[in-house]
Amino acid sequence: MVQGAQLGETFDWCGVNAGWRAVSVIGHFSPTRRDLTMEAFLVSTGIVALAEMGDKTQLLALVLAARLKKPLPICAGILVATLVNHACAAAVGQWITQYLGPDAMRWILGLSFLAMAAWMLIPDKLDDDEGTRPERFGAFLTTVIAFFIVEMGDKTQIATVALAAKYSSLFVVVAGTTLGMMLANAPVVYFGDQLTRRVPIKLVHAACAAVFAVLGLAALLNLGKMF
Secondary structure (H helix, E strand, O other): OHHHHHHHHHHHHHHHHHHHHHHHHHHOOOHHHHHHHHHHHHHHHHHHHHHHOOOHHHHHHHHHHHHHOOHHHHHHHHHHHHHHHHHHHHHHHHHHHHHOOHHHHHHHHHHHHHHHHHHHOOOOOOOHHHOOOOOOOOHHHHHHHHHHHHHOOOHHHHHHHHHHHHOOOHHHHHHHHHHHHHHHHHHHHHHOHHHHHHOOHHHHHHHHHHHHHHHHHHHHOOOOOOO
16 A cells, blocks of 8 residues: 555656646746737837838838839838848847846936937938939839938937847847838838828827837836846
């Protein structure tokens, strides 16, 4: 009987250990990780889509659509230029996090988001010297070159750097910011200024500024899991 009891206890302990191992394995695929990934994607998409409204690159999309009248190559050029530009920006954002401690990074992110909130309230314009000569290149290459250059140092690129520093997944952030750019620019390429005239740009910028302000305050006050 004693041996049987000991054998039963052995099987019980094996079952408990197996259960803990199963829980450990499931924990690697916990909903929390998926939720954070979805949060990174949706926040990146939403912020860039709002920030892009009335931005220089959206104005550039409007100019190229009017000059070239080839919406599909223009949209393809916007996609390629955005992917390359934002991938570089996200890489910079994640590189920064490797050399700064969590406290310093929290303050930098908070102040950066607050600065972005103020920047969103400043109207943007496309300078004449930022135009291109579409006769020299095709519509696709013209768009790639123009968008990549104009996007350098732009609000959406700086936002991508900050988002990549906030979230750990470079791929998810770049996918989200690129989708946001396409959501803001593709309709403009196809429907022209009719769409931009019907969208209250000041209201959109105010909403985007509010989002940046909330993110900045959340970072400075260390609300939620920022890292």
